[in-house]
Every structure is written in structure tokens, then in C-alpha cells.
Amino acid sequence: MADKMSLNQKIEKLDTEVEWFYSDDFKLDEATDKYKEAVSLAKEIEEDLTKLKNEIEVLAEDFTK
Amino acid sequence: MENSFSPTEFISVVNQTLEYTYSSVVVVGEVSGFKVNQGKWVFFDLKDDESSVSCFMTLWSLRQPIEDGMKIAVRAVPKLTKFGKFSLTVNAVKPVGEGSLKKAYEMLKKKLTAEGLFAAEKKRPIPEDLTKIGVISSTQAAGYADFIKIINARWGGMKVTVAHTQVQGMDAPDQMIRALQYFNERSEVQMIVMIRGGGSADDLSCFNDEKLVREIAASKIPVITGIGHEVDESLADLAADVRASTPSNAAEILTKDKNEEKKRIDRLMEHTKQALMQNIDLAIRGNKEKVARISRGIIDKYIEPSLELNREKMQKALELISQKFKETNTLFLTKMKLLDALNPEKVLRQGYAILSGKISPGSVVKITTHQKEIEAEVKTIKERKENG
Numbered sequence: 463m464a465d466k467m468s469l470n471q472k473i474e475k476l477d478t479e480v481e482w483f484y485s486d487d488f489k490l491d492e493a494t495d496k497y498k499e500a501v502s503l504a505k506e507i508e509e510d511l512t513k514l515k516n517e518i519e520v521l522a523e524d525f526t527k
Numbered sequence: 528m529e530n531s532f533s534p535t536e537f538i539s540v541v542n543q544t545l546e547y548t549y550s551s552v553v554v555v556g557e558v559s560g561f562k563v564n565q566g567k568w569v570f571f572d573l574k575d576d577e578s579s580v581s582c583f584m585t586l587w588s589l590r591q592p593i594e595d596g597m598k599i600a601v602r603a604v605p606k607l608t609k610f611g612k613f614s615l616t617v618n619a620v621k622p623v624g625e626g627s628l629k630k631a632y633e634m635l636k637k638k639l640t641a642e643g644l645f646a647a648e649k650k651r652p653i654p655e656d657l658t659k660i661g662v663i664s665s666t667q668a669a670g671y672a673d674f675i676k677i678i679n680a681r682w683g684g685m686k687v688t689v690a691h692t693q694v695q696g697m698d699a700p701d702q703m704i705r706a707l708q709y710f711n712e713r714s715e716v717q718m719i720v721m722i723r724g725g726g727s728a729d730d731l732s733c734f735n736d737e738k739l740v741r742e743i744a745a746s747k748i749p750v751i752t753g754i755g756h757e758v759d760e761s762l763a764d765l766a767a768d769v770r771a772s773t774p775s776n777a778a779e780i781l782t783k784d785k786n787e788e789k790k791r792i793d794r795l796m797e798h799t800k801q802a803l804m805q806n807i808d809l810a811i812r813g814n815k816e817k818v819a820r821i822s823r824g825i826i827d828k829y830i831e832p833s834l835e836l837n838r839e840k841m842q843k844a845l846e847l848i849s850q851k852f853k854e855t856n857t858l859f860l861t862k863m864k865l866l867d868a869l870n871p872e873k874v875l876r877q878g879y880a881i882l883s884g885k886i887s888p889g890s891v892v893k894i895t896t897h898q899k900e901i902e903a904e905v906k907t908i909k910e911r912k913e914n915g
Contacts, residue, residue, distance in 0.1 A: 469684045470656040473788070480795055483802045490810050497803055503601055506798050511785040514683030518675065523709060525692045525702040 469510050476503045538607045545605045554580065555600045557625055558593050571603060573615070584617035590700065590736045593620060597627040602697055619697045621732060628728050632735050638736075644744045645765040651749040653769060654717045657781060661716035661748070662689045663706040670694075670774035674753065677778035682709040682785055685739060688716060693733075694723040700736035702826060707742050707750075718781065719746060721763065722753040722774040734761035743767055753777030766811025 467475065479500045482488060529628055556573035563569050569584045571593070582601060600623050603615035622631040639645060664671040666689060678687070690706035691697040703721065710719050718879060721743070723731070733739070734754050743750050743766040752823045753771035764770040771777035875881070875897040884892035886905060894901040 468656055468658050469682075470658070471597060473792075474656075476792065476795070480799050483799050483806070490806060491801055493806065497799065499797060500799060504792050507792060508789055510684065511789055516679055516683055516685045516687055518687045518689065520689040520691055522708075523690065525705045525709070526692060526698065 468505065469514060472503060472507050472510065476500060476507060479503065534611070535609070538609060538611065541607045545607070549605050551602060552605060552615075553600055553602050555598070556580070557697075558595050558597045558599055559597050561593060570811040571595075581612065581614040582617050583614050584620070588618055589620055590738050591620060591622055591631045591732070592638070592737075593622065593631065594634070597630055598620055598624045599627060600697075621697055623729065625728055628732055628735075631732075632762065635735060635737055635740075635764070639762065640765075641738060644740070649744070651768045653749065653751070653781065657717055658684060659686045659716045659718075660781065661706075661710040661719045662687060662722065663692055663703055663710075663719060664689065664774075665694045666691045666721045668694060668724055670722050670753070673724065674720070674774040674778045675724050676756075677775050678782055681778065682782035685782075695726060695733055696848070697733075700735035703733075707746055711747050712749070716748060719748050720777055720781070721750060721767070722777055723755065723855070724774060725756045725759070731755050731759055731761060734763040737762075739763060740766045743827045751777055751780065767873045802810045808876075821876055871911065 479496065482496060483493070548614070554573055556579075559572040559574050559579065561569075561571040563586055566603055567586045569582075569586050569589055570578045571582050573582050574580075583600075584603075597891060600621045601615060601617045602619040603617040605616055606616050608614055613790050622628045635832070647890065662671070662674070664674070671689075673849055675687070677712055678685070689708075690709060692702035692706050694703070707719065710716055734752075740762045743752075743763055749768040750766075751769040751771055752761070752767040753774040754761050754764060755773070757772040769780060771780050875895070878897070881895040882892055883895070884890065886892065886908065888907060890905050893906055894903055
């Protein structure tokens with residue numbers, strides 16, 4: 463699922479996941495799974511940050527006319 | 528016979544010759560006699576110290592305000608009117624020189640401000656998940672190269688579509704307008720970036736073109752400008768949703784720094800780990816307290832009463848033992864005193880003597896004092912009466 467998201471969306475998701483640990487919704491029995499999920503997403507983001515390149519396209523259109 | 532023309536024919540031939548020779552000419556001079564007729568026709572003279580030439584144009588073509596005394600450059604077609612008057616039909620005007628540029632800038636700024644074109648409430652923020660941007664710039668410009676270099680260094684995963692246009696000169700505004708329209712018609716980008724590196728006031732004056740400024744303000748897609756240097760302020764900057772001070776600054780505003788973001792995520796995960804550990808510790812401590820509470824309850828309910836009984840018994844036993852011990856001790860001390868009093872050495876120290884041996888007349892007896900032992904002969908023996 464995370465693959466279909468943009469880099470910014472993944473970062474936003476990670477921030478939301480992390481907030482749960484500080485919220486009233488925190489439950490110890492869910493914490494390990496949630497933490498593993500966050501670590502995995504953080505790793506994915508770091509890989510994206512290292513690998514992702516921008517795609518630059520110069521339009522063929524002639525704007526002089 | 529020389530060629531003869533009717534006036535109409537002559538004017539037509541002259542105009543054909545002018546068009547062939549000077550299809551488009553740029554003339555620079557000072558404005559004089561500026562006036563607007565019927566709200567749409569503009570007339571003025573362009574002069575220098577010796578000569579003057581009449582100019583005509585539509586108000587629609589006048590993209591930067593002018594007034595008498597301003598030095599301007601006009602791009603025009605020379606023409607002879609049907610009344611035989613020579614005139615320049617102007618299609619573009621540009622103020623020339625610092626004073627004129629500043630004057631034109633201030634005049635247009637005042638007009639557009641009054642219309643609310645630069646109002647703060649019209650400004651839109653940069654989209655949060657920015658992945659598609661359209662760039663309007665000259666791909667040969669240094670400012671463009673700076674922008675691309677910084678955006679690539681800072682972030683990834685973006686699609687950058689570039690519309691190559693002129694960014695200075697009289698043709699630049701129309702080209703940039705067409706590029707703005709191109710992006711707006713397609714709605715494929717989330718933000719339009721208009722950039723140009725540093726230059727003279729004259730170079731940057733195309734960004735004060737009224738039509739371009741209006742097009743920026745009307746853009747459906749938010750626009751960010753990064754034009755010239757920090758100190759340069761164009762009307763395009765004022766009309767844009769976001770103004771960056773330079774092309775590099777525009778790249779910095781649009782993107783996060785991936786290295787900073789990596790560090791932030793590392794910190795975030797470290798803090799989360801700590802938060803998780805703290806929560807586990809709290810849970811353990813909570814359990815311990817719970818166990819302690821339960822234990823205390825059991826002790827209070829089941830163990831303490833019997834313990835209390837035993838304690839009383841033990842107390843009584845201890846008191847008894849203590850009493851017995853005291854009695855024993857007193858007895859012991861009495862005996863010790865008695866023994867002490869009966870000690871022969873103590874008696875000798877008090878000045879008494881001990882007589883030992885057979886007591887009969889003529890026998891030798893031993894007398895022991897505190898410090899001496901004496902042998903003595905018994906001479907006589909008499910009975911003694913006890914005193915008191």
C-alpha cells in the first residue's frame with residue numbers, strides 16, 4: 463500500500479503512526495506491531511529519499527508564437 | 528515620362544517600401560504630448576533634442592504606463608497615414624532608464640493595488656503533497672540551472688515540466704503569458720514556478736508587464752516567483768501567491784531537504800522507541816504496585832490478626848523473661864558482693880592478719896598480714912570474752 467503513496471504521503475502516514483504512541487489510544491498489546499509497522503515505513507522513506515530522482519521534461523511547445 | 532501616382536497610390540507605395548525596409552523598428556526617445564482618445568487610442572510624440580516623430584497605438588497594447596517626460600523604447604511599424612502624415616504604429620512599449628522604469632513601476636503598482644490584485648487574502652499556500660510542478664523560464668538562464676540543481680539536491684520523486692520562454696526583452700511577457708495559459712488549460716501541475724536570475728532593472732522590467740501581472744493573478748494554479756536577487760521586486764512577485772527572493776530560494780521553499788528529513792525521521796523513531804519503552808516500564812511498575820496492593824490486602828485480611836495475637840504472646844513472654852533476667856541478675860550481684868566481702872585478701876587489706884598453725888604453748892605459728900608473713904612462738908593461751 464505504501465508503494466502507491468507519494469514520498470510526502472508516506473511521511474505524513476509515518477507522522478500519524480508515531481502520534482499514536484503519544485495519544486490516549488495507546489495500547490501496550492498493539493504497540494509492538496504498530497512500532498514494527500512504523501520502523502518498516504521509516505526504512506522505506508529513507509530508501510525513497512536516497513533513491514528517488516526528479517523527472518524533468520522540457521516541453522516541445524514553442525511559446526514564441 | 529516619370530511615374531505618376533494618385534495620392535492613395537503614392538501613400539500605398541511608400542508604405543510598401545517602408546514595410547519592406549523597416550518591417551519592425553525600435554525607436555528610443557522621450558514621450559511628449561501623451562493622450563488617450565475615446566478610451567482606446569493612444570497618441571504621443573517621441574522626441575530627442577532635434578527631432579520628433581508621432582506615435583499611435585491601441586490602449587490594449589500599452590502594457591506599461593507612460594507619461595510625458597519618460598524615456599521609452601517602442602517597437603513599431605513606420606507608416607504614412609491617408610492624410611500624408613508620417614507616424615509610427617506602435618505594438619510594444621518599454622520604459623528605458625532607471626527613472627522611467629521606476630516611474631512606470633510605481634504607476635502600475637498603484638493602479639493594480641487599487642484593484643486588489645495584490646491583496647494578501649488572495650494568496651494561496653503551496654500544496655502540501657507537491658509532486659508536479661510547472662516551470663516557466665529560459666532553460667539557458669543561470670537562474671534555471673540553479674533551480675534545477677537545488678531541487679535535485681534537496682528532494683526526489685517530483686515531475687518537473689519546463690516551459691522554455693524568453694525571460695527578458697519585449698517578447699518575454701507574451702511568451703510567459705502563453706506558458707501560464709498552457710499550464711492552466713491542462714491542470715497537470717500543482718504549482719507554477721516563474722524564475723529568472725539576476726539582471727539589470729531593464730532586463731527585469733518584463734516582469735512588470737501589466738498583462739503578465741494580471742495573468743499571474745488570475746492563474747487557477749498557484750504561482751511562485753523567484754526573479755532576480757533579494758532586492759529586486761517586480762509586480763509579478765506581488766501578484767504571485769508566493770514570492771521567493773531568488774530561483775534558488777524558490778527551490779528551497781518548494782522542497783524539504785532530504786538529509787534534514789532523514790535526520791528528523793531518525794530522531795522521530797528514536798523518540799518513539801523511548802516512548803514505547805517508557806510505556807512498557809510504566810506497565811511493569813503498574814503491575815508491581817498492583818501485586819503489592821493485593822499482597823497488602825491479603826496480609827491485612829488474613830495474616831495480620833494472627834500475627835497480632837502472636838505478638839501479644841511474645842510480648843508477655845519477653846516481659847516474663849526480662850523479669851526473670853532481672854531477678855537472676857539481682858541475685859547474682861548479691862552473691863558477687865558477698866563473695867567479694869569474704870575475700871581474704873580484702874580482709875588483709877583492711878589491716879587484719881591470718882594466724883595458722885598449731886596453737887599450743889611453745890609451738891611456732893604463721894601470721895600473714897597484707898604485706899608480710901611472720902613466724903612466731905606461742906607463749907601463753909587465754910580464753911577471750913566476745914565484745915558487744
